[in-house]
């Protein structure tokens with residue numbers, strides 16, 4: 336047994352029995368006041384932040400008691416390069432030849448980068464009962480000869496990945512008595528402990544999270560950790576604002592039709608294979624389109640352009656992807672004064688188009704495809720100032736929800752070739768839009784409200800009932816969607832960050848992410864090969880595209 340450097344940090348709980356044999360309080364040259372030294376070992380009570388200096392330069396064992404430093408940083412032991420034992424507890428690991436040692440009762444806070452750098456002879460490092468709250472990944476670098484490490488009884492909730500890298504000589508590890516939170520950050524340790532040749536270890540138990548509370552770390556498997564998480568990352572910003580955004584697919588190509596009221600254009604967002612980005616060429620010039628609704632009728636690609644001024648119209652693509660659009664018809668002469676939203680559905684083998692009109696004198700209208708154009712089929716109640724119209728199925732029958740400023744949303748059901756009012760949605764007089772999704776056989780509606788809370792409703796057979804509400808003052812869009820096979824609901828907001836919710840197994844929304852996005856109005860998922868994107872229309876800002884990525888939180 337060679338010289339032993341003991342670094343004992345702490346001291347309050349330092350039980351007797353430390354026998355720095357032949358300790359001499361003074362008289363050994365280079366022994367700092369407050370220390371007992373002999374030629375190769377020292378026991379110091381410091382009580383303060385400063386390490387005792389000087390110390391015998393050939394020191395092999397050092398115990399520091401009551402040392403209080405917020406961060407133990409590089410160079411802390413530069414004066415004692417021969418240390419072999421630093422700290423310890425209870426019975427000496429070096430017994431019987433070496434002095435028992437104890438690092439206890441001190442306050443070390445954080446073990447910083449290279450705190451023990453230069454101690455290439457150090458074999459025993461005991462940092463116990465030292466109130467250590469965190470350790471940086473490179474804290475133990477340079478300890479090439481370390482055999483026994485104890486970090487027992489500290490405040491460590493986690494250990495950084497890579498902490499034991501390079502400690503090839505480690506033969507004993509003690510981590511007991513720490514309040515470990517066994518989440519993804521500790522998955523590496525569980526992997527390491529179960530690996531090829533980990534040293535005999537006392538790894539302690541999990542203090543949290545609830546599902547692992549009290550479980551010994553040694554009993555956990557890497558697969559016990561749920562570490563895969565998804566997030567949206569900014570991918571591309573398009574230099575124009577947009578209002579409505581709707582998905583289309585033509586000839587194997589997918590994209591998004593964007594209405595740009597300020598630019599007076601309908602654009603089709605498409606993936607540019609060569610550039611690896613999206614582009615959005617204008618396909619129809621107009622005056623102020625509020626909706627550019629794409630519709631695939633058999634082999635024909637139609638674009639319904641609803642405009643605040645200059646009349647609404649239907650355009651047809653002349654050929655395949657990339658070909659121009661030609662005017663097919665004007666729409667709803669006289670009926671549509673201030674169209675606000677467009678929807679389409681196939682009912683009983685026929686195609687129908689619904690246009691919500693928000694002017695006082697205008698009338699929301701359902702049109703039917705007649706082979707060469709859309710013809711008025713049913714006028715909804717006039718004077719309702721409708722803002723949104725949604726086709727869906729309720730109880731296996733076609734239905735329609737129409738939202739109007741200042742009134743309750745009206746639920747219509749398909750009956751005898753037209754829509755008949757069925758019920759309204761109670762307690763919500765000011766719904767701007769209602770968008771539905773299906774989950775495990777149930778139909779849900781997301782109600783967008785600008786002043787009140789956004790609401791999620793569920794169809795109960797004859798009416799919608801509220802299942803959840805989300806504070807949403809200033810919201811113009813509350814939209815369910817599926818992105819990368821995951822279900823989300825996005826709550827846009829004009830005055831606060833946009834909030835992305837994951838749709839939980841049981842239905843309620845779980846907050847997933849916040850996005851900074853000015854005046855969002857619509858969201859559309861787009862899949863290109865294996866990549867998943869979310870397009871976000873912004874009324875006053877730039878149209879944004881996010882990429883949906885999956886990250887491993889355990890890495």
Ligand SMILES: *[C@@H]1O[C@H](CO)[C@@H](O)[C@H](O)[C@H]1NC(C)=O
Pocket residue numbers: 617618619620
């Ligand atoms: C739209 O108008 C712009 C500017 O006048 C013009 O360059 C462009 O070719 C037009 N696009 C279409 C599809 O008509």
